Amino acid sequence: MTTSPTRNATAPIAANDRTGLSASPRVRLSRRRISIDHPDPRAGERLLADALGAVDRDALDGLLKQLVKVSVIGQKPDEANLAFMISMMKSIGPRDSIEAMLAAQMVSVHVTAMRSACRLACTDDIAQQESVTRALARLARTFAAQIEALSRHRSNGERGITVQNLSVQDGGRAIVGNVTQHTNMMVSEPSAADAAMDAGLVSTREVGEHEQPDARRGAAA
Template sequence: MKIANIRRDDGGLNVSIEVDHPEPSLGHELISAAIGSECGDFTRGTLEALTMAAQKGEGVDERLMNYALSMVYGMHPKDQLEATLGVQMAAVQIATMKAAACLGASKSTQAMEAHERIFNRLARTFAAQMEALKRYRSKGEQRVYVERVNVEKGGQAIVGNVGRRGGEQGENGR
């Protein structure tokens, strides 16, 4: 992505986002595919959200924007919900690193404690987001893989898929 921070006559700032690809239409398709979207409005909204995460002062940092976009791409989102969570995770990661920098630069105990609280909250949020992504991708299913089973002499084993539906009772009434 190419970012241009353009100063307006009234002193405000406009940010221009352009796809950095020899064929812009193909570039847009690639970005849409990278974020798991088939909707142009969602792609534009996602890029705008990422620019908010990549703000530095009044403008947008192009390298930070590309970093955030690469984080979302690296998640390989399967749909728009995963992409949205990826954008949030990228924003939290960037904020966490900014908080870490402020923590490291703290000159007073009070400032250090404040930045430490912010850093810890952000780090916990990121871990919760990872867990949410894991649950969403697993669709609530829990899987147990048994790699090795030993059956002693006189024992019995079942080979194949074994399961019990909720609400059904076994032979013992359990």
């Protein structure tokens, strides 16, 4: 990989740039060569590696070559399309090698999906429309799954817990604690009543009323 002097550097177009980083250097494509358009070779590689989440030069070379292949338009790599893909990867902000590979796949699937959408808009053949529609639907589902995979990876596989408000009408009672519900019975954890009394949510009299039927059934047995 080589570097060349800067010609047309791309500056952030939004004043509130969320990344807070300098614009990534452009990548120039020529026959059998990929070059980073930056006056300082080391700085150019570092900026591009940070944008793609590459940990070393080998990872940077590999990711760039893969993105170049996907950027092809009309059987020829396209610099503008490649710059778009690099910009999208930078906005995703890969934090490790797994996220770098996943982000590269995400932008590749997106580019391919948009190509399929273009084909769908440009064809009047019913058979082609059905074929492209199926391909576009699969790509859309894949992209959604990739977003979910990235989210799980960043949260270390933890699942979110949703807490909803509890409303108890007059004459009703609430069970405090984890509840295991089966077809014919409902059993609360033994510590639930104690926890409720400690919290002042249930009186001793109410707990005794719940325990009396169990005691009578035990005596009858």
